[in-house]
Amino acid sequence: MSDVASAAGVSHQTVSRVLNGHPSVRPETRERVQDAIARLGYRRNSAARALVTRRTDTLGVVTPASALYGPTSTLVAFEQAAREAGWYVSVATMRRFDADSMRTAVEHFLDHGVDGLVVIAPTTEVAQAVVGVEVPVPVVMISSAPELPLGANAVAVGVDQRFGARLATRHLLERGHRDVLHVAGPQDWFDAQDRLAGWREECAAWGVTPPEPVTAGWSADDGYAVGRRLVADGLPGAIFAANDQLALGLEHAFADAGVHVGEDLALVGFDDEAGSAHYLPPLTTVRQDFARLGERAIAVIHGALTGKPDTGARLVAPELVVRRSSGATS
Amino acid sequence: MSDVASAAGVSHQTVSRVLNGHPSVRPETRERVQDAIARLGYRRNSAARALVTRRTDTLGVVTPASALYGPTSTLVAFEQAAREAGWYVSVATMRRFDADSMRTAVEHFLDHGVDGLVVIAPTTEVAQAVVGVEVPVPVVMISSAPELPLGANAVAVGVDQRFGARLATRHLLERGHRDVLHVAGPQDWFDAQDRLAGWREECAAWGVTPPEPVTAGWSADDGYAVGRRLVADGLPGAIFAANDQLALGLEHAFADAGVHVGEDLALVGFDDEAGSAHYLPPLTTVRQDFARLGERAIAVIHGALTGKPDTGARLVAPELVVRRSSGATS
DNA sequence: TGACGGGTTGTTAGCGCTCACATGAGAGCG
DNA sequence: CGCTCTCATGTGAGCGCTAACAACCCGTCA
Numbered sequence: 001m002s003d004v005a006s007a008a009g010v011s012h013q014t015v016s017r018v019l020n021g022h023p024s025v026r027p028e029t030r031e032r033v034q035d036a037i038a039r040l041g042y043r044r045n046s047a048a049r050a051l052v053t054r055r056t057d058t059l060g061v062v063t064p065a066s067a068l069y070g071p072t073s074t075l076v077a078f079e080q081a082a083r084e085a086g087w088y089v090s091v092a093t094m095r096r097f098d099a100d101s102m103r104t105a106v107e108h109f110l111d112h113g114v115d116g117l118v119v120i121a122p123t124t125e126v127a128q129a130v131v132g133v134e135v136p137v138p139v140v141m142i143s144s145a146p147e148l149p150l151g152a153n154a155v156a157v158g159v160d161q162r163f164g165a166r167l168a169t170r171h172l173l174e175r176g177h178r179d180v181l182h183v184a185g186p187q188d189w190f191d192a193q194d195r196l197a198g199w200r201e202e203c204a205a206w207g208v209t210p211p212e213p214v215t216a217g218w219s220a221d222d223g224y225a226v227g228r229r230l231v232a233d234g235l236p237g238a239i240f241a242a243n244d245q246l247a248l249g250l251e252h253a254f255a256d257a258g259v260h261v262g263e264d265l266a267l268v269g270f271d272d273e274a275g276s277a278h279y280l281p282p283l284t285t286v287r288q289d290f291a292r293l294g295e296r297a298i299a300v301i302h303g304a305l306t307g308k309p310d311t312g313a314r315l316v317a318p319e320l321v322v323r324r325s326s327g328a329t330s
Numbered sequence: 331m332s333d334v335a336s337a338a339g340v341s342h343q344t345v346s347r348v349l350n351g352h353p354s355v356r357p358e359t360r361e362r363v364q365d366a367i368a369r370l371g372y373r374r375n376s377a378a379r380a381l382v383t384r385r386t387d388t389l390g391v392v393t394p395a396s397a398l399y400g401p402t403s404t405l406v407a408f409e410q411a412a413r414e415a416g417w418y419v420s421v422a423t424m425r426r427f428d429a430d431s432m433r434t435a436v437e438h439f440l441d442h443g444v445d446g447l448v449v450i451a452p453t454t455e456v457a458q459a460v461v462g463v464e465v466p467v468p469v470v471m472i473s474s475a476p477e478l479p480l481g482a483n484a485v486a487v488g489v490d491q492r493f494g495a496r497l498a499t500r501h502l503l504e505r506g507h508r509d510v511l512h513v514a515g516p517q518d519w520f521d522a523q524d525r526l527a528g529w530r531e532e533c534a535a536w537g538v539t540p541p542e543p544v545t546a547g548w549s550a551d552d553g554y555a556v557g558r559r560l561v562a563d564g565l566p567g568a569i570f571a572a573n574d575q576l577a578l579g580l581e582h583a584f585a586d587a588g589v590h591v592g593e594d595l596a597l598v599g600f601d602d603e604a605g606s607a608h609y610l611p612p613l614t615t616v617r618q619d620f621a622r623l624g625e626r627a628i629a630v631i632h633g634a635l636t637g638k639p640d641t642g643a644r645l646v647a648p649e650l651v652v653r654r655s656s657g658a659t660s
Numbered sequence: 661t662g663a664c665g666g667g668t669t670g671t672t673a674g675c676g677c678t679c680a681c682a683t684g685a686g687a688g689c690g
Numbered sequence: 691c692g693c694t695c696t697c698a699t700g701t702g703a704g705c706g707c708t709a710a711c712a713a714c715c716c717g718t719c720a
Contacts, residue, residue, distance in 0.1 A: 048706035
């Protein structure tokens, strides 16, 4: 920096001012400095800067170490939003979700002086691990459970899974089905809990008593297993599967048994994964707006950091995508 | 730090020594210091440390901003490997792949003093953008094109796409097919180029002249479109699709036309995505070992940083997963 | 004409840490 | 018993930057 200063014939402080866009620098001086910076290929040392400003312009993201649809999409979307807002993103994946791993991840980020923390917390376990850790920076939890008992400077944002589930269920009810079975995801996942709850609510709102839900994992294998069991034990008229993979497995099992999804049975999934438009039959499903979710998360952190708490929505609404599996004609 | 020092009755330098595991500290002193650290909840300031050591223990990852199977899986796997080796990972996604975006991403990381850089470079464009940027730290490009004209301190590692493609093609040839069509991915992607090349090689090795390949995108929509065209123009006996999504779209198109994949026509995909075991019919495909890929990338960076260049394999071998779509009986 | 004020630039200190070197205490040896 | 050597610890400087303050110039106004 002092090299630049002498090359431009000014003091290092003036260089700093130019770098930080300070207003009171004469345009001609500014230009001379910028010239010198370019000529010398100067690059400001961010460690030194962070040392004195106590800001790193970095956000830490803790996310489950899985290539599952939800967490991954959330991560990508969040990174985009962060970058747009001038933040860098550091990532730590967690293989296990115990409080200890969480503490380790969080401490690593605190050691590195992140300005804020985002925890992609799909399960109760992760969320509870967060609750236990004292954190001196704003924390956003990305999950659909806004009523979580979070610490003072923690906020949750998420996609409104419950609403999505109601959309899916309503669609099936509107098509005349009264026995809408729910194949639920693992119940330690918020998304699974909320989709189950949404399904229950919508059925109740229609005065329909649904069959007992079936609980499974998230994978197509799980869906296949459930499908085989249903084929053996008797099929409902409609199924709302907790995600597209489950729906895919169900379609497989039904195809094996000669059951025509979309005709003999209506099926709706959740996620609108790449490819679900080409399942056999193409899957009616619920699409989540991850981009907006990322923006919301950033807004919350920004708000906490500037002292003007964000007042925007905590939940982002998903939308229904209708395809043939639910019996639509298109 | 000085607080800790006085609390433990030593100098700040001794505290530093304890923190860095310096050998010549008396065990009893060390214990006293560690005690004080715990009691005071002291946490070393990494900015100050980075300022003087010129190391951040952070690796930067530049990756395309897509939730596509390959890049995402690679990212997750790499983060795991990095963490295991004691590195933190910062991520920047690129929406566009021009040299400018690349320069921006790389410079941001250099500004922040990463110790090394990983570029998930699936396309020619990205790779070329890297080639143009001067980088003072080790760079690993994750791509299947090891013969890339990289800079002095850049190395490419990847999954051996060509070998995978040969496995897939060989499988079809072994089952007696002589008209193995390749539905290729976008040809600015290395993976697509290499899968095409592998298919050509294997056909040549068997003395078979394959039909002209069809080029498409990566999506199931693309696969569907190609499938419809094939149905109209005439079907080959076997198809090697450049990825599972394309295969899924093909299956869809063929199902629409009443063509039975696995019987009337053999199909092999590439990726072994979640769910491909439940496509209709379940898809024979090629599985990539992303975990090993991540480890290889870390090893290369570690080698470059320690001055002992890594001598391990640059390419990781994929494996064939046989299912019903290729006509297998299971 | 001189006091005042705003815009521009320079000077100094210090962020929290590690490195290089200095110091001191004790062990080993002739 | 004095010398050297080693291990344990302390001291001082400085990494590159920004914040706070000081200094200066120049135009304005009474």
